[in-house]
Amino acid sequence: MSVEIRGFEELADELDRLQDRTEAVDGETAVSFAELFPEDFMQTHTEFESIRQFFEASPWTVESEADFDRIPGEQFDAYVDEHTGFNSWEAMLSAAAREWIGRELAA
Template sequence: MSVQIEGFEELADQLDGLSDQDIPMEELFTDGFMATNTDFESISEFFEKSRWTVESEEDFQKIDENEFDRYVDKHTGFNSWEAMLSAAAREWLMREINL
């Protein structure tokens, strides 16, 4: 017995097109995501209220990962930056493929 799934190839094509995109933080961490999952209304506020100045990718890369995870744990519903990033990426992907 087998089942034919209509539209699977179209979905695979959509996913292929999304795989190598650079996504702006404001698009990934929408205001809705931030308001629901953090103590902040936006990703900008999240960084502005932190002890780090993040104006570029280089600034972000300089942050100590353990210290940043503690900040994320204290001010969000996630225990690490990786967990927060994964959740935001899942939501972004669902929006992009209209699920």
């Protein structure tokens, strides 16, 4: 008696592709705010249409990484808590990172 498995090559190819994508997102990867916080993420989880609007509505001017780094953490967490579905920047960033990884693995 023998059993024929159909689609095994396609499954193996898909697993190879997934492994390649996993290796591509493993480690440190530079990702822009626009990539990390696409409009659909912002519209679902915040009061804003985009990450740009999120920062423009804030009391801080954020035009560079240095500007962002100067924002007081507790004040920024309070801003995030008030205007998003997250209670802190860390929670918002973690959710965005999980979704970004999911998008990258599905690509």
